[in-house]
Amino acid sequence: MLIFMVVSIAGSISLALVTFSRVRKMDSGNELMREVASAIQEGAAAFLSYEYRTIAVSVLIIAAVLGVLFSWATGIAFLIGALVSALSGIISMKIATVVNVRTAQVAHTSHDIEKTMKCAFKGGSVVGLSMGGFSILGLLIIYVVFGKLFGQYDASELVIQDNWLSIPFIPFATTVAGYALGCSVIAMFNRIGGGIYTKAADIGADLVGKVEMRIPEDDPRNPATVADNVGDNVGAVAGLGTDIMESFVAALISTIVVGSYMFFAAANGDTVLPIELVHKLFLYPLAFAAAGLIASMIGIFYVSLKKTGKSLYRELIISINIAGVVAIVAAGILAAVVFSGAETQVLGFRAGGASPWLCASIGIIGGMIIGRFSEVYTSYDFQATQRTAESSREGTALTLIQGMSSGMQSVFPPVIVLAGVVVLTLELAGIYGVALAAVGMISFVASTIAVDTFGPIIDNAGGLCEMADLSGEARDITDRLDSIGNTTDAIAKGFAVGSAMLGTVSLFVAFLYTQVGWAEVHFGENIILNLIDSLTLAGALVGSALPFFFSGRLLEAVANAARRMVTEVRRQFKIDPAILSGERKPDYRQCIEISSIGAIRRMKGPAMLSLLFPLGAGLILGPKFVGGVIVGAGLTGVVLAFFTANTGGIWENGKRFIEKGRYGGKGSPAHQASIIADTMGDPLKDTIGPSLDILIKILAVVALLTVSITRHYNLLALIGIE
C-alpha cells in the first residue's frame, strides 16, 4: 500500500514536472509581453513574500504554544503543514505566471481557441498535480515520522494520556490536527490577503477605467491594471490552490481524527479496537486519496489528448466527471483490499465491506451534484443568469435584486444534497462515514484545481493580450475562455464548501467526545449535543452571527483599499493627461502598493478572529458554549458561502452574457448596469465565499485542540457556576 501511495505521488509530481518543462519551452512572446509578464510575476512574488514575512512570527508563536500545550510533535506538525501550504502557494503562483504569457502567445499566433485552452489547462494541471502530490506527501511524512504507520506502528500513540495538568487527549489525533491547522492558517491568510488584494485592485481598476473612463478591461493606460493582474495570481491562483489543498487535508485529517477516537469504539463491546483495524481506518482514506491523484491524471489526460470539436467547457466538465468515476471505482477496489467483512462488522458498518466504498462514493456523487447545481445557477447557458442579464435592461438596481434573488435560492439545492449525504453516510458507517464522504467529495482534488486554476491563467493571458496590444482576435479567444473559467470556479467552490461542511461535522463530533470527557463516555455510546442547554444555545446564536461579522470585516477591507485605489487612479489620470492618451505610462507601482498594504493590514483581524475566538470563548464560557458556536457558525457559514459564491457568479456571468451581444452588448446601458453588479459581486465570490469554508474548519480544529483544556479550565468553572 505504501508503494502504491509513493508511486501515485511520484507519478503526479513527475507528470507535473514534465508538463511544466514542456510549457516552459513554449514561446513567451515579444519583448513587451515578457516585460509585462515579469512585472506581474515580480509583483505577485513580492506580495507573497511580504505576506509570509508578516505572518511568520504569528505562525511560530502558534507552533510554540501548540508544542508547549500538547507535544513538540504537534508543534512541528503544525509547522510542516504551514510550510507545505506556503510552498504550494509560491509554486502555484510561479507556475501560473510562467504559463499566462505563453497562453497569450498561443492565442496570438495560432488564433485557435482549442490550442489556447489546452495551454492554459496544462498550467492548471501542473498546479493541480503538484498541489495534490504535495499535500499527500506532507501527510505521509507526518505518518511516517509521528504515527509510525508503516512498520513498527505503536498503539501507545492512541492511548489517552493524562500528562499535562491531567488533561486527557489522544497524541496522534492531536498531531495530525496540528498539521491540518498549519495548512488552514496559511490558506486563511492567503485567501483573505489575496482576496483583499485582488478585489481592491480589480474594483479600483474597473470603477475608474471601465465605468468612468470607458476604457476596456486591462487597458495599459489604467494605472491599476498590473495590480489587477498580480491580484489574479495572488488571490485566484495561490489563494485558491492552498484553499482547496487545505480542504483536502482537512477532510483526510478528519477521517484520521475520527479513526483515532474509534480506537475506543469497538461496536461489539470490547474496550478498544484491535490496533491493526485502526491502522486500516487510517490507511483507507490515505490510499483512496492517492488513488484520487491517479483518477485526476486520467481526467487531465482526457483533456490533453482529446481532439475536441464541440464545447470546450463540456470537455472540462467531462474531465472532472471521468476523474470522479475513476475515483469511485478505485474506492471500491481499495475497500475490498483493505477491509474484510468481519472487520466491518466489528466496526459496526451497516452495509458490511461495501460501507467505506459506499460512503466515499456518496461523497463523490454528492460533490458532482452540487457542482452541477452551481453550474445551473451561475452559467449563462441557464435561466438564472440569463434572467439577471435580462434585468440589466431595467438598470442596475433590478440587476442586483434579480441576481441576489437567484443567489439566495441557489443555496437550497446543494444544502439538501449535503443533508442527504450526512444522513446516508451516518447511517452506513457512523461519523467515520461522514468523514469518508468529505474525502470523497474532494478526492479528485488535482483535477478540480487544474480546472479551476485554468480560469485565472486565462484571465491573465487576456490581460497580457490587452496590455501588449496584441490582435483583437487573441483577446476574443481569451474572453470566451474566461467565461468558462468563471463557471468552473463556482463548481470548484461547491466541492470545497461541501467537503468543508462534512469535515467540520466529523471534527465536531471528535470535539464533543473530548468535551464530555473520556471517563464518562466512550465512542460506542450515544454522544449528544444538547442544544437546549443555555450556554450551548447562546453559543449557537453567537456562532450564527460570526460568519456574517467575519464577512463584513472582509468586505470593509476591500472597500477601504478599493476606495484608495480609485482615488489614486483618478489622481494619475488627472495630473497627467498623457496617460489617457497613451503617450506616457502610468505609475503601476503606486497601485500595487495600495493593494499590498491594504491586504496585509486588514487580513490579520479576521484571521486572528477565527483562531482566537474559539479559544477565548472556551476559556471564559467553557466548551458547551464553544460547541454551540461551531454549530451556529457551521450552519450559517455553509449557506453564506454558497450564497456569496453563486450570487457573485451570477452577476459576473450575467455581464458576460451581455458582452456576447445580448441586450445591446458591450457599451450599452444594460452593460453598464451589469458591470456595477459584477463589481459588487466580486468581493462576494472572490473574497468572502472562498474564506468561509476555511473559517468554519479553523473554528472546529481550534475547538477540538483546546477543548481538553477549556473543559476543566474556564472562567465559569473557576467561579463555580458551571
Add this chain to the structure above:
Amino acid sequence: MLIFMVVSIAGSISLALVTFSRVRKMDSGNELMREVASAIQEGAAAFLSYEYRTIAVSVLIIAAVLGVLFSWATGIAFLIGALVSALSGIISMKIATVVNVRTAQVAHTSHDIEKTMKCAFKGGSVVGLSMGGFSILGLLIIYVVFGKLFGQYDASELVIQDNWLSIPFIPFATTVAGYALGCSVIAMFNRIGGGIYTKAADIGADLVGKVEMRIPEDDPRNPATVADNVGDNVGAVAGLGTDIMESFVAALISTIVVGSYMFFAAANGDTVLPIELVHKLFLYPLAFAAAGLIASMIGIFYVSLKKTGKSLYRELIISINIAGVVAIVAAGILAAVVFSGAETQVLGFRAGGASPWLCASIGIIGGMIIGRFSEVYTSYDFQATQRTAESSREGTALTLIQGMSSGMQSVFPPVIVLAGVVVLTLELAGIYGVALAAVGMISFVASTIAVDTFGPIIDNAGGLCEMADLSGEARDITDRLDSIGNTTDAIAKGFAVGSAMLGTVSLFVAFLYTQVGWAEVHFGENIILNLIDSLTLAGALVGSALPFFFSGRLLEAVANAARRMVTEVRRQFKIDPAILSGERKPDYRQCIEISSIGAIRRMKGPAMLSLLFPLGAGLILGPKFVGGVIVGAGLTGVVLAFFTANTGGIWENGKRFIEKGRYGGKGSPAHQASIIADTMGDPLKDTIGPSLDILIKILAVVALLTVSITRHYNLLALIGIE
C-alpha cells in the same frame, strides 16, 4: 386582575378613539389633496379586500383542518386570530389614510415641523393603541371562552388527552397556539403581499422617475406615484401593524404554552403543579401585557404634551424609553402581587419571587439595547451610514459594498445581546423565563407601533405635498421627518426580531416535549435536542437554507413586478409626451393593478412554504428532522433578518445624508449612486426583513401543532426505518 386588564384595554381603545375623532376634525386640505388622498385610500382598501378575499378559502381550510385534527376550539381560535389580525390591518390602514392628508395640511399651513410631527405621531398612536388593545382583547376572549380563566377554571383543560388516534396533547395549549397561528398567517400574507406591492411600486416609480427622468420622488407626472403611496399604507402600515401585533401575540402565547406544559413540571417532584399556580403562570404575562398598554400610553402622552425645542427624533426615542421604564416598574409590582415566594420555589425559579420580574426586565432592557444598536448602525448620525454615504463619491459599487459590510457586521451585537438574554433568563426561570423575556421585549408594543407607523404616515404626507403641488417648505418638513421614520423603523424591527427569536425558543422547547412523548419524559427532567442524530443534523442543514430560499422567492417576486412596472411607466411616458410636461395626467390605475396582481400572485408560494414545509417534512421524515429544521431556520432567520433590515436602513439613510447636502447633495453623482443602493436595499428591509421573523414563528407553531401527529405517523416510521 381581570378588572385591571379590562380597564387597560378599554383605556387604550378609548384613548385611540378620542385621538382619532380629534384628528379627523382637522383640516384635510384643498380639493386636489382630498382627491389624491381618497385615491390612495381607495387603492389601499381595494388591495386589502382583494388580498383577504384571495386568502379566505385557505384560511377556512386551515381552520377546518385544525378543527378536525385537534378540536373545534382550536379551529375557532385560529379563525378569531385571523379575524382580529385582518381587522387590525384594515383599521390601521384606514387610520393612516385619514391622518396622512391632515399631516400634509398641517405642514402646509403651519410650516412648523413640531406640529407636523405631532399630527403624524397622533395617527401612529391611534394605530398603536388600538392594535395593542385589540390583541389583548382577542386573547382575553380566547381565555374566557375556552380557558375559563376567570371563575370556574378547569384543570381538565390541561390534562393530556388521548382522543384522536391516541395522540397526546394539551387541549388549552393547542387552542392558544391556534389563535397565534391565525394572527401569524394573516400577518405573513400582509407582510409578503404588502411587501411585494409596495416595493414593486416604489422601485418602478424610482427607477424610471428618479433615475431615468430625474423627476422628484412622488411627482404627480409619474404614473406609479399613487401605487407607491398606496404601497406605503398596504406594506408599511397594515403589514407592519399586523406584524408587530403578531409578534406580541406570539410572545404571549409562548408563555401560555410553556405554562401549560409546566402543569406537569413541579420542581419539587410532584406529578403536577397546583392548578392555581398554573393559573398564575398564565395570568402574569397577560396582566403584564395590559400594564404595557398603560406604559405605552404614558410614553405617548409624553410626546403629545411636551413642548419640545430640541431633536424631535430624541423625543420619540425618549417616549419609547419612558414606556420601557414604566413597563419594568409595572412588571415588578405585578410579580409581587401575583407570585408568592413559596410558589416560585415550587416552580424552581432561581431568584425567588423576583425571577419573573427579572426575566421580563431583562427582555425589556435587551430590546432597548438591540434598538440602540439598530440606531447606531442605521442612523446617519453615526459612522456606519456616514461612511456608506461617503463611499457614494466613488460610485454605486462601493456604496453597495461599504453598506453591505456594515450591515453584515451589524448582525453581531444584537445577537450577542439575545444570547445573553437567553442565558440569563434560562438560568433564572427556565424556559418560562425566556418566554417572559420575549413578552418583555415587545410589551410596550403600542408605543413601538406608534413610533413606527409615524414613518409611513409622514412618507404619505410628503407624497401628498408633492402631488398636490404644495409649498416646498411643506415638503422639506416632511422630508426631514421622513428620515427619522427610517431609523425608528429599524429600531422597531429589532424588537420584533428579538422577541420572535425568544418566542421561537420557547415554542421549540414545547415542541421537543411533545416530540419525545409524555410517557417518556416530564418537564422536570432534562429535555434534550441531540444535534448529532443524523435526521436532526440533516434538518438543521436544510432549515438553515430555508430563510435564504424564502427570501430569494420574495426578492424574485419584487423584481418581477418591478420590471413590469418599469415597462409600464416607460410606456406611458413614451406614448404621451404630455404626461412628462404635466399637461395630462398619467394612468395611475394601470400601475396599481400591476402591483396588486404581482403581489397577490406571488405571495402564496412563500406563505404556503412556511405553513406546509414543517408539516410535509414531518409526515415524511418525522419530528427529529423537523426539530433540526426549526433550529437551522431559527438561527439563519434571525441573522438574515438583522442583516437585511440594517443593510437596507444603512443604504436608505446614506442617501438621505447626501440629500442633506453632503458630497454634492441632491442631483450629484454621489446622490445617483446612493439612490441605486437605496433601491437595492428597499426589498431587503421592507419585504424580506419583516417577513423572516414571522417565518420562523410559523415554522415553530406548525411544528408544535403537528408533532403529536408526525411523531407516530411519518413515512420513515411507516416503512420501519426510524
